[in-house]
Ligand SMILES: [Ca+2]
């Protein structure tokens with residue numbers, strides 16, 4: 001070291017001030033008279049190796065192979081989000097109905113007699129019918145997802161999506177049996193049922209107690225399309241498992257096991273310094289019409305309102321076969337999502353970047369309990385340096 005340089009160093013009090021080496025800010029320690037050099041405090045030969053490695057890596061880190069993805073923990077804002085499920089289910093069936101009279105166990109029960117006049121006893125009456133479940137279930141969903149946003153690389157990544165489409169509520173739809181029978185009469189109560197007319201009979205509710213969509217696989221990616229106002233448009237199709245738990249007429253519907261499907265998300269993203277908001281539209285529909293090969297049903301109670309005169313109820317037993325089930329369903333949702341930036345391990349000044357500023361903080365705490373103890377083991381050391389460098393951005 002020349003006298004001139006030493007003099008210039010001493011004349012400008014840089015001791016204790018940060019200086020930059022390869023973009024890394026370092027504190028310069030006091031002049032060591034014995035070693036006749038400026039030395040970094042508390043840096044052993046090993047640590048000095050780590051520091052040199054860090055500086056070397058710092059140069060490497062500036063290459064663009066390091067992703068600029070910012071990760072946000074996001075929640076669905078339930079209050080302003082809606083899901084509408086439109087269900088249209090029809091199951092035609094046919095068979096016979098009969099009064100619930102029994103000369104031993106129910107001697108005051110309803111008896112059925114075919115035709116307009118005459119006859120005796122309790123007789124089966126042929127019918128055709130359809131079980132119908134139709135309407136909308138509207139709910140405020142809850143849920144969460146993790147969003148990776150790379151606004152430089154124009155890429156979005158969705159992971160850990162889990163949505164309760166019912167938001168913890170129960171969705172109910174009224175079920176109806178539309179029944180058409182041959183002309184018959186009843187005794188207890190006394191009524192006349194003209195044939196050839198389809199009568200809608202409410203038969204209770206179908207209830208959906210659980211409907212969830214949980215992402216399968218790790219991440220799905222989509223492209224961000226910049227808009228004039230600074231927001232981005234995107235489309236991402238997320239593979240999910242749907243789980244539906246439902247009952248109709250008190251009986252479970254389906255097996256309640258997860259079924260693979262997809263949630264197509266289309267939306268608008270607005271990214272702030274430490275937050276993100278999404279407006280998502282979800283639209284999905286399907287339909288099926290399949291023959292049914294179930295066993296016939298026997299003696300299912302049906303409370304049939306009287307026709308002539310009105311006001312009474314005939315207690316009938318219905319037997320028959322369901323021949324097919326036609327189901328069409330549509331899901332449409334408008335979701336508001338709000339997210340906050342995940343803390344990045346190594347971002348010691350919490351500015352969303354892991355760079356030379358953070359490295360400087362770590363090095364200035366080297367060998368102490370912090371700041372810079374990223375892994376929380378009580379000491380700032382090589383493990384922390386490694387975490388910081390692996391998150392360099
Ligand atoms: Ca930082």
Ligand SMILES: [Ca+2]
Pocket residue numbers: 372373374375376377378379380381383384
């Ligand atoms: Ca540590």
